[in-house]
Amino acid sequence: MDYYLEQLSNGIAVGSIYALIALGYSLVYSILNLINFAHGYVIMVGAFVALALLQAGLPAIPAIFLACCAGALIAMGVERIAYRPVRHSNRIVPMISALGAGLVLAAGAQLIWGPEVHAFPQLIPRVPVEIGGVTLSSQSLIILAISLVLVAAASWFLHRTRFGIAAQCVCQDLATAQLMGIPVNLIIVAVYAIGGFLGVAGAVLFAMYFNAVFIQMGLLATTKAWAAAMLGGIGSFSGAFWGGILLGLAETAAVMTAGSAYRDGVSLAIIVLVLLLKPNGLFGTASAERS
Amino acid sequence: MTQKTGITRRGALKMGLGSVAAAGLMARPIFAQGAPVRIALAAPMTGDSASMGLNAQRGAEAAMKLIEAAGGPSVTFDIFDDMGQPREAASVARRIADSGDYDLVVGHVNSSCTLAAMPIYSDYEIPVLCGSSSNSQVTESGWDNIVRMTIRDDYGAQQYSAFAVNNLGKKKMAILFANDDYGRGLRDKMMVAADALGAEVVAEAGFTPNLDKDFSSIVSQFRNAGAEAFMLNCNYTEGGLFLGQAKSAGVEGIATVGPDSLLYNEYIELAQGAAEGSYILAAYDPYADSDTTQAFMSGFREAYDALPSQVAVFTSDLFILAHQLMAAGSTPKTLIGDIKGTEFVGVGGTYHWDAKGDVKDRTFAVITVKDGKFASTGAAVDETGLDALR
Structure with missing residues (x-):
């Protein structure tokens, strides 16, 4: 029994990290209906920045905060350079330019930090915590808590603040929103910045949990975030959260039954099944797609 | 990373066969006059095992310094990137064989690559000095043109x-x-x-x-x-x-x-x-109590700020082994046989080989x-x- 709970806790920890990465991804999608292929690469660079700042001797919290800000800045840069000029083109164009921006970021990061896997310092203590007779790892719980707080905050921000409502207007109709006096460019840049900020927070947790920062993390994070967002219902925040958790649990179940080598195969098969039954994801709404 | 351009494949093949034949006939007098030993170093320079390729390259560079100091015929080498992929390794082998420019091959690193490339080297009778491929099939497949340094899996x-x-x-x-x-x-x-x-x-x-x-x-x-x-x-x-x-x-x-x-x-x-x-x-002891080993270790650390991996050590030893035997009169045709009959002391210790080309009496x-x-x-x-x- 303990064994299954331990695996459950592993799954939830991995899932919470996916959820946080998927959140930034979903945010951009929900406003712009755009698959942001650069997201994973932006947050990979953010994780490297966090590592560099920590190695330079900065205390953990300012280092991570600055790295998240760096992630926001890079996301804004990507928006300015790779998205804005092609915003009104066919939907496939910004997707390709995003992928290009991501590859440029990956190549740049490889030039600076090299292709090796780097170790990342353990900043969250990992001790057994007993809740109602069940022993869980403190790290899993803290990661889950951080992820829950950030998801709730992002959701509140988008649904309850003036800025969030303006962002939703941009989502509904970009041209009309502009005519109504909403500063569309500012809103879009801010959405990217928040996505980058949250994504880097997820990437730092990822680096801490796996004790590794590496270039391919960019592609890995993009595919996991995409899968989690699709599973939960792309564009929905609670969907991204639950999608992430479910993906983490599915992966852990795959490792337990079929072996680690089949992790992605089994977990992606589950996602395909879910999408066959519910094409808009578990929490998505049928009208999410805009033509 | 040698690449021939502007030469058709068939043309290159003919030239390759021609020069292999010529090398066979004329090898001895050429080496007596100090013609260089030409080595093709095949290793994964890009891809997931790129760090091994880097170590192979550094091992070769370290060996070149020792070879220059030792005198005798000079050694030249070109690096061929097999990307750690068997398909690429076979294509590299074809290029090396077709060019006819090389007396011997040092490589490959990944066993799967060596296994994919060997049939081609075997057809062309190019001697292959392999460092790190540890799969047992490397020496169990009946090829008589290969020796290796590492201990079998x-x-x-x-x-x-x-x-x-x-x-x-x-x-x-x-x-x-x-x-x-x-x-x-x-x-x-x-x-x-x-x-x-x-x-x-x-x-x-x-x-x-x-x-x-x-x-x-x-x-x-x-x-x-x-x-x-x-x-x-x-x-x-x-x-x-x-x-x-x-x-x-x-x-x-x-x-x-x-x-x-x-x-x-x-x-x-x-x-x-x-x-x-x-x-x-x-498969080698980096801390062995031998002057050769210690000199290599400290030189490598100074040059690259890294511990030489097994790939670096074996590549270096293979370069030096090939140079020693070629200087003593071996030809590409006799090299593998001569290696099997010799005892070699290198950075990685003492090596002897059996008839299949595996090292004998080496322990971990x-x-x-x-x-x-x-x-x-x-x-x-x-x-x-x-x-x-x-």
Whole structure:
């Protein structure tokens, strides 16, 4: 029994990290209906920045905060350079330019930090915590808590603040929103910045949990975030959260039954099944797609 | 990375055959006049095992300095990138053979690449001096134009298991393996060896090399199975990450044994303290009490600020071996036969070869991690119980 709970806790920890990465991804999608292929690469660079700042001797919290800000800045840069000029083109164009921006970021990061896997310092203590007779790892719980707080905050921000409502207007109709006096460019840049900020927070947790920062993390994070967002219902925040958790649990179940080598195969098969039954994801709404 | 341009494939093939024939006829007088020994170094310079290719290149560069100092015919070499992929390795072999520009090949690194390239070298009778390909098939496939430096996997798997069971007294092994030819082959042979030694494999887990970074659920599996020894059949990245994640899950102090693909400083760094006390069985001893070895180690450290890996050491030794024999009158045709009849003392110790091209009488050096650094233990593997397998 303990064994299954331990695996459950592993799954939830991995899932919470996916959820946080998927959140930034979903945010951009929900406003712009755009698959942001650069997201994973932006947050990979953010994780490297966090590592560099920590190695330079900065205390953990300012280092991570600055790295998240760096992630926001890079996301804004990507928006300015790779998205804005092609915003009104066919939907496939910004997707390709995003992928290009991501590859440029990956190549740049490889030039600076090299292709090796780097170790990342353990900043969250990992001790057994007993809740109602069940022993869980403190790290899993803290990661889950951080992820829950950030998801709730992002959701509140988008649904309850003036800025969030303006962002939703941009989502509904970009041209009309502009005519109504909403500063569309500012809103879009801010959405990217928040996505980058949250994504880097997820990437730092990822680096801490796996004790590794590496270039391919960019592609890995993009595919996991995409899968989690699709599973939960792309564009929905609670969907991204639950999608992430479910993906983490599915992966852990795959490792337990079929072996680690089949992790992605089994977990992606589950996602395909879910999408066959519910094409808009578990929490998505049928009208999410805009033509 | 030599590439011929502007020459048709057929033209290159004809030229290649012509010059191979010419080299065969005229080799001896040419070498007497000090013509250079031309080596094709085939290694993965890009792709997932690029760090091994880099080590091969550095080993070759280190050897070139020693060769210059020793005098005799000069040596030139070109690097061919096989990307660690068998398909690419076969195409590299074809290019080397077609060009006819090389007296011998040093390489490849990955066993799967050597196995893919060998039929071509064999057809053209190009001598192949292989450093690090440890798959048993490399010398079991009937090719008579190859020798290798490293110790075979089937023998290695027995030794790793015997060390865990006999030297460390652990009867419950958990095997972590890379889910490729190399890792699966080692696992299979380890299971056989464990059986012969009266030990039990209580858990095994494969992962996708260079992709999987999350070992937390494997750690839980191993703990649940009551493992007493972790057998790591993988390279330093995954080995280090696994131990680091085990430590943060509270799994510490389990005996750990692995091959010399762990012998990189990154292994210690990624394990974040958990590599302390783990054992690595290396096909060469970087801390051997020999002037040649120590001079090479310190020179390499100064030049590259890194511990030379097994690939670097074997590549360097192969360059020097080829140079010594060619200087003494070997030709590409006689080189492999001459190597099998010789005893060579290099950075990696003393080597002899058997008729198949495998090294004879070489044992593993047992290395441990002490105070965050690799250190030699001087221990020898207790082989009790392995007789049944021979």
